[in-house]
Amino acid sequence: MKRELIVANSSSRSIRKEGLEYILKQYFGHSGFRGKQLEAIEAVLSGRDCFCLMPTGGGKSMCYQIPALATSGIVLVVSPLIALMENQVTALKAKGICAEFLSSMQMSHTKEKIHEDLTSGKPSIKLLYVTPELLATVGFTAKLLKLYNRGMLSLIAVDEAHCISTWGHDFRPSYRKLSSLRVHLPDVPIIALTATAVPKVQKDVIDSLQLRHPLILRASFNRPNIYYEVRFKDLLGNAYTDLLSLLQSSGEVCSIIYCLERSTCEDLASHLLKNGISSAAYHAGLNSKMRSKVLDDWLSSRIHAVVATVAFGEDVRFVCHFNIPKSMVAFYQESGRAGRDQRTARSVLYYGLDDRKRMEFILNNDANMKPQSLPSDEFLRKSLADFKMMVDYCEGSGCRRQKILQSFGESASASLCQKSCDACKHPILLSTSLAELERIGGISKKGGLAPVFLQR
Numbered sequence: 001m002k003r004e005l006i007v008a009n010s011s012s013r014s015i016r017k018e019g020l021e022y023i024l025k026q027y028f029g030h031s032g033f034r035g036k037q038l039e040a041i042e043a044v045l046s047g048r049d050c051f052c053l054m055p056t057g058g059g060k061s062m063c064y065q066i067p068a069l070a071t072s073g074i075v076l077v078v079s080p081l082i083a084l085m086e087n088q089v090t091a092l093k094a095k096g097i098c099a100e101f102l103s104s105m106q107m108s109h110t111k112e113k114i115h116e117d118l119t120s121g122k123p124s125i126k127l128l129y130v131t132p133e134l135l136a137t138v139g140f141t142a143k144l145l146k147l148y149n150r151g152m153l154s155l156i157a158v159d160e161a162h163c164i165s166t167w168g169h170d171f172r173p174s175y176r177k178l179s180s181l182r183v184h185l186p187d188v189p190i191i192a193l194t195a196t197a198v199p200k201v202q203k204d205v206i207d208s209l210q211l212r213h214p215l216i217l218r219a220s221f222n223r224p225n226i227y228y229e230v231r232f233k234d235l236l237g238n239a240y241t242d243l244l245s246l247l248q249s250s251g252e253v254c255s256i257i258y259c260l261e262r263s264t265c266e267d268l269a270s271h272l273l274k275n276g277i278s279s280a281a282y283h284a285g286l287n288s289k290m291r292s293k294v295l296d297d298w299l300s301s302r303i304h305a306v307v308a309t310v311a312f313g314e315d316v317r318f319v320c321h322f323n324i325p326k327s328m329v330a331f332y333q334e335s336g337r338a339g340r341d342q343r344t345a346r347s348v349l350y351y352g353l354d355d356r357k358r359m360e361f362i363l364n365n366d367a368n369m370k371p372q373s374l375p376s377d378e379f380l381r382k383s384l385a386d387f388k389m390m391v392d393y394c395e396g397s398g399c400r401r402q403k404i405l406q407s408f409g410e411s412a413s414a415s416l417c418q419k420s421c422d423a424c425k426h427p428i429l430l431s432t433s434l435a436e437l438e439r440i441g442g443i444s445k446k447g448g449l450a451p452v453f454l455q456r
């Protein structure tokens with residue numbers, strides 16, 4: 001289906017490029033496209049499917065937001081997290097762009113207003129965000145078909161597309177149902193976007209969504225503006241105190257502290273608050289009113305540090321993991337929330353042997369307890385292998401950046417880092433710490449597993 005272009009009907013590529021750059025500047029204030037953005041935008045505008053592999057903060061959303069403004073129709077965005085949809089819609093509205101999101105959690109009058117606009121002769125909505133669960137309902141499919149038959153649907157963007165794959169770190173069964181999009185809406189181009197680079201995931205996404213000869217765009221995963229660092233809990237007197245002084249010395253910058261459990265979030269947030277850091281806990285146990293309040297307080301800078309178990313936040317300078325994440329992919333996604341504006345940012349991971357044991361216990365348990373898409377022994381093998389990479393990131397003495405990139409199958413020379421990780425900046429300090437950890441591990445009375453480095 002040929003898209004109706006608002007920016008320029010001319011077939012000349014340079015004129016169309018100018019028009020797209022004009023939209024980018026006018027609405028988003030950016031002076032030029034970054035990386036592969038223009039290629040992705042031009043592909044979908046010409047009606048071609050696209051698979052877009054860009055790192056966190058790489059500017060994926062522009063690849064469907066610009067087409068929404070450059071065509072007369074509506075762009076449907078499938079997104080897995082209500083908090084992320086809410087974030088994006090709020091940010092778009094602040095720029096004067098008509099965007100809405102639909103989820104089962106919304107008030108019925110809000111939903112009705114959105115449906116009214118969609119069924120009107122000339123909808124004002126340019127971007128409509130929905131959850132995959134909603135998309136799978138018969139009622140919503142019928143509404144979508146009506147839009148499609150009126151020629152109002154210009155593009156479908158599947159964000160966080162790795163959720164489709166059982167090989168991805170965040171498999172969501174409802175994402176599987178997105179395969180019906182191609183069946184119901186055969187002429188609408190689809191752009192799948194992800195920051196997960198595993199080849200099996202890429203194949204799964206392309207097959208499941210039935211993408212037709214998609215343009216495959218792949219950008220480097222290096223985030224040169226993030227400084228990576230690991231701090232060893234077992235060598236610190238008190239990790240809470242260490243984190244507190246880290247936050248105090250950073251000034252009032254926006255920070256996220258990821259924790260494994262809700263109770264740790266609550267404890268840490270109140271500890272920080274008592275010590276003068278404006279902070280709040282954010283996790284799935286809070287009701288939607290509380291969550292919105294935290295988001296509001298964050299956006300209006302009333303709080304600077306959010307202690308979370310789940311994805312949160314934009315424009316963050318400092319991301320801390322107070323407990324080791326379960327995989328490199330999870331770590332990359334979460335630490336990648338820092339420095340999305342390309343300015344310098346910092347990632348600090350607090351690593352402790354107890355945390356490592358706890359995660360190994362959780363992964364073993366998960367494999368036995370949860371119904372999985374893979375057989376449980378295969379699932380366990382995969383999740384322990386994913387976790388081992390994360391442990392190696394913490395316990396190894398080599399460049400952290402190189403380890404991240406290698407885990408995504410990207411070759412990276414040691415010189416790439418430019419001393420922007422603790423291993424490259426302070427190699428002697430790190431090897432002293434590792435030796436000390438090894439010594440403690442050797443006399444550990446904590447029982448359980450011995451540290452990995454003793455087994456090497």
Ligand SMILES: Nc1ncnc2c1ncn2[C@@H]1O[C@H](COP(=O)(O)OP(=O)(O)OP(=O)(O)O)[C@@H](O)[C@H]1O
Nearest residue numbers: 030032033034056057058059060061062195340341
């Ligand atoms: N062409 C550009 N020039 C300058 N800044 C840009 C450009 N494109 C995007 N950005 C900025 O980069 C940041 C990250 O963009 P975006 O949110 O689209 O990333 P993303 O790839 O979707 O990340 P994530 O995977 O975390 O969702 C935003 O602050 C955005 O304004």
